[in-house]
Amino acid sequence: MLTKPALLTALFPAVGLGVLVGIFARGPGGVGWIFALLLCSAVVTAIVQQTLP
């Protein structure tokens, strides 16, 4: 079970950043933003998988 600080340090910033980027990315350049977010997710996935035994 994650603690309240973990929630505060991860959930709220994630939602806040998501809303900010989402609002900013609305419009014709939206696909480019989604592509950039997917690239970022690919990098994060590869990094977190290094912690797998």
Place this chain on the structure above:
Amino acid sequence: MLRNQGGRSWVSKAVIYALAATVAGLLAGAALGTLGSLLPLHVSLAVGSILAIAAIAVGGLELFGRRTQPWQFDCETPQRWVDRGAWTWATRNGLTLGFGATSRIGFWLWYVIPLGAFLIGEPGAGAAIYGTYGLVRALGAPAILLGMMRLKTDVSDRLIQGYASARVLAAGQLVFLGVATAIVVGL
């Protein structure tokens, strides 16, 4: 230069391993992007919206401590590949880990890569997404080796100890991506 397993230097194995992983990612991503280009745009957007909500739900549940195991084969690459020679081992391992689906996935976030490469609907963009994953995942092994040589300590043990933090990071990224995508394509 350090040498082991059939006299091959670890640098040559690392390069082959990284190349193989990147090629696997590029090919898988290009194939998924090509398949996704066959989907009508409104279908891609609808599926993307649903998946964005699912990402928020899964990531949110994870952060609230309701962990669910991702669907996965949960297996390591076969040890017998070592017997086939250093370069063959590096190539097979690289191809397997760069593709990712047949090995240990560990995090729901991994599914963003094939689904994203598919829904982006362009072979080049799909290849870039999946290829980036393959390359970064493969660079982990030489980075760990270099870390062990410099720090004189078992870096891989330290990484495994960071699994709980990695879960938080992966879940946060899932929520972040889900919220942003839901606003861009769905709301």
